[in-house]
Amino acid sequence: MGFGDTDKIILQFNKVFWDPSFTTFFIAGASFPFAVCAPKKRSLVFMIGGTRARRMEASKDEDTITTILHDLRRAFPNHAFQLERYRISRWTQGPYACGSYFYYALNTSLETFETLARECCHNQMFWAGEHTSSGGSVHTAFATGQREAKKILQRLKAT
Known part of the structure; x- marks a missing residue:
């Protein structure tokens, strides 16, 4: 298995300056080209992964925001807008996550998942995620959390 990088940059503006019917848009040639629109929150969410995410995480917030705002002004030249606040995820720098998702490496087998799901340490440690x-990503992480919680409850009831 491998471990990947994906980050979100969330920008909230003083007003919606893009077409409010847009759910997403793409800025050709931009450093952060893909935006998910949340017009009710006056927000845009930029998602990046791989090399772009690693480069962004190594840079300062101000540089990242300046780059995105420059690209937005180029894409929407006839619209004035002010950034009110922002949030950057930086998943690989988090002390607990250290990244954002796993992926199937070339030699990953079903046995790999079974091994990772197995209890260890005299049934004192349980693995979810x-x-x-x-089976997938976010929904699988949630489902495996429920799976392990049931195992823990069964162990507690048995004692």
């Missing part, structure tokens, strides 16, 4: 099941 997308890496313990072959």
Whole structure:
């Protein structure tokens, strides 16, 4: 298995300056080209992964925001807008996550998932998360959390 980088940059503006019917848009040639629109919150969410995410995480917030605002002004030249606040995820720098998702490496097998899902340490440690099941990502992480919670409850009831 491998571990990947994906980050979100959330920008909230003083007003909606893009077409409010847009759910997403793409800015050709931009450093952060893909935006998800949340017009009710006057927000845009930029999602980046891989090399772009690693480069962004190594840079200062101010540089990232300046770059995005420059690209937005180029894409929407006839619209004045003010950034009110922002948030940047930086998943690989978090002390607990250290990244944002796993992926199937070339030699990943079903046995890998079974091994990661197995109890260890005299049934004192239980593993949940997308890496313990072959079924997906966020929904699988949630489902495996429920799976392990049930195991823990069964162990507690047995004692």
